[in-house]
Amino acid sequence: MPKSRIRKKADFTPPPAKQATNIKLTNRGWVAPVMLAFFLIGLAWIVVFYVTDGDLPVQALGNWNIVVGFGFIAGGFGVSTQWK
8 A cells, every 4th residue: 555645734834913003092081071060060950949949940840950950960971981
């Protein structure tokens, strides 16, 4: 029985090294001030509503002023997701 030919395998060559790429982070300096502004506006809206017995900030809204205040606070939490 004849011997089969032995194929010579090529030597292992590692894949080329990848160059390090710089991660470009966008400037997110606006996030913290906007987030804090929303929190403070929402808190102030609710406090003013309670202190003035519903006369301010918008008397026509009635108890919906609380929802508006919490809406500003929720907006602050929404903006906070952009913070890195």
